[in-house]
Amino acid sequence: MRVVVTGGGGFLGSHLCEALLRRGDSVVCLDDFSTGEPKNIARLRQNPAFEFRHTDVSVAVDVSGPVDAVTHLASPASPPDYLRLPLQTLAAGSRGTENALRLAHRHGARLVLASTSEVYGDPLLHPQDEDYWGNVNPIGPRSVYDEAKRFAEALSFAYRRTLDANVGIVRIFNTYGPRMRPHDGRVVSSFITQALSGAPLTVYGDGKQTRSFCYVDDLIRGIIAMLDSDEAGPVNLGNPRELAVTELAELVLDITGSSSTVEYRGLPADDPVRRRPVIALAEELLGWHPEVDIAEGLRRTVEWFAARPEDLAAGARLLHSGRSGLP
Numbered sequence: 001m002r003v004v005v006t007g008g009g010g011f012l013g014s015h016l017c018e019a020l021l022r023r024g025d026s027v028v029c030l031d032d033f034s035t036g037e038p039k040n041i042a043r044l045r046q047n048p049a050f051e052f053r054h055t056d057v058s059v060a061v062d063v064s065g066p067v068d069a070v071t072h073l074a075s076p077a078s079p080p081d082y083l084r085l086p087l088q089t090l091a092a093g094s095r096g097t098e099n100a101l102r103l104a105h106r107h108g109a110r111l112v113l114a115s116t117s118e119v120y121g122d123p124l125l126h127p128q129d130e131d132y133w134g135n136v137n138p139i140g141p142r143s144v145y146d147e148a149k150r151f152a153e154a155l156s157f158a159y160r161r162t163l164d165a166n167v168g169i170v171r172i173f174n175t176y177g178p179r180m181r182p183h184d185g186r187v188v189s190s191f192i193t194q195a196l197s198g199a200p201l202t203v204y205g206d207g208k209q210t211r212s213f214c215y216v217d218d219l220i221r222g223i224i225a226m227l228d229s230d231e232a233g234p235v236n237l238g239n240p241r242e243l244a245v246t247e248l249a250e251l252v253l254d255i256t257g258s259s260s261t262v263e264y265r266g267l268p269a270d271d272p273v274r275r276r277p278v279i280a281l282a283e284e285l286l287g288w289h290p291e292v293d294i295a296e297g298l299r300r301t302v303e304w305f306a307a308r309p310e311d312l313a314a315g316a317r318l319l320h321s322g323r324s325g326l327p
C-alpha cells in the first residue's frame with residue numbers, strides 16, 4: 001500500500017511510518033514540524049519507499065500519484081503544545097481533518113483518524129467505553145484540543161454517513177516511549193527527564209489522579225490493525241492498567257535509581273481526575289490488546305532517554321526554566 005501519514009514527523013507518526021515501511025508499504029509523510037522534529041525521520045529519508053513533504057495540513061493535503069490509505073495524526077498533542085498553539089490546533093483538527101478526508105475520499109482510500117481519550121474530557125463515567133459522550137468544557141483552555149478532536153470525529157462520521165467514505169476512528173489514551181521530547185510536558189517524559197538529571201519530579205495536584213499508559217509499539221500495532229480493517233469505530237486504544245501519578249513517579253525513581261525528590265504544584269484547569277480505557281471493542285473487532293507492561297515500557301524509554309544526554313540536558317533546562325511543562 002502507499003500510505004499517507006500526516007504528522008509523520010512526530011512521536012507516534014514516526015513510529016507508524018517505520019512500522020509501515022517495515023511491513024513493505026510505501027509511506028508519504030506530511031509534517032510542518034510545528035511540534036515534531038526532523039531527526040525523528042532522518043533515518044527513514046534514506047529509504048526509497050519513504051517520501052517527505054513539508055506541509056501544513058490545515059492549508060492543503062495534496063499528494064500526487066496513488067493513495068491507498070491515509071492516517072491522520074497531524075495535530076499538536078501535548079498540553080503545553082496545544083495551549084501554546086490554540087488556533088493551529090483547532091485548524092489541524094477542523095480544516096486539516098477535512099483536507100485529509102477529501103484526499104482519502106478522492107482516492108477511495110481508507111482513512112484512520114487519530115482521536116483521543118480527551119474527547120471524554122473529565123469523565124463522569126469510569127472506566128470509559130466508546131459509548132460514553134464525555135464531559136468537556138467547551139470554552140476552557142483545553143477545549144482547543146478536545147473540541148477540535150470532537151469536531152474531527154463528527155466530520156469523519158459525516159463523511160462516512162453522507163459520502164460512504166471508508167473512515168475509522170481510534171481514540172488514543174496516553175502513550176509513551178522513545179522519541180517523546182524530554183521537555184514536551186507530558187508526565188512520563190517529564191518524570192524521566194527530571195529523574196535522570198537529578199531534578200525534583202513535578203507532580204500537579206495531589207498526584208492521586210490516575211492515567212493509563214500504553215507503550216508506543218502496542219499502540220502502533222493497534223493503529224495498523226484499524227487501518228487494515230473496515231471498522232468505523234470509534235475504538236479505544238490504550239492500556240487499561242490504571243496508575244496514580246504518584247505511583248508512576250515512584251516507578252520512574254525506582255527504574256532510574258534516581259534520588260530526586262517529588263515536588264507538588266497546583267492542578268491545571270480541567271485536568272481529568274481519572275482515565276482508564278475499556279478495550280473490549282478493540283479486542284473483539286481488531287484482536288488487539290497491549291502486551292508491554294508499564295515497568296518494561298518505562299525501562300525501554302529510560303534507556304532511550306539516557307542514551308541521548310545532550311537532548312536530556314537541554315530538555316531538563318527547559319523544564320526547569322518553566323518554559324515548558326504545564327502552566
Ligand SMILES: NC(=O)c1ccc[n+]([C@@H]2O[C@H](COP(=O)([O-])OP(=O)(O)OC[C@H]3O[C@@H](n4cnc5c(N)ncnc54)[C@H](O)[C@@H]3O)[C@@H](O)[C@H]2O)c1
Nearest residue numbers: 007009010011012032033034035036056057075077172175
Ligand atoms: N501521544 C499520545 O499519548 C496521544 C494520545 C491521544 C491522541 N494522540 C494523537 O496522536 C497524534 C500524534 O500525537 P503525538 O503524540 O505523536 O504528537 P506530536 O506532537 O509528537 O506529533 C504531531 C505531529 O503533527 C505535526 N503537525 C501538527 N500540526 C500540523 C499541521 N497543521 N500540519 C502538518 N503537521 C502538523 C507536528 O509537527 C508533529 O510532528 C495527534 O493527533 C494526537 O492528538 C496522541
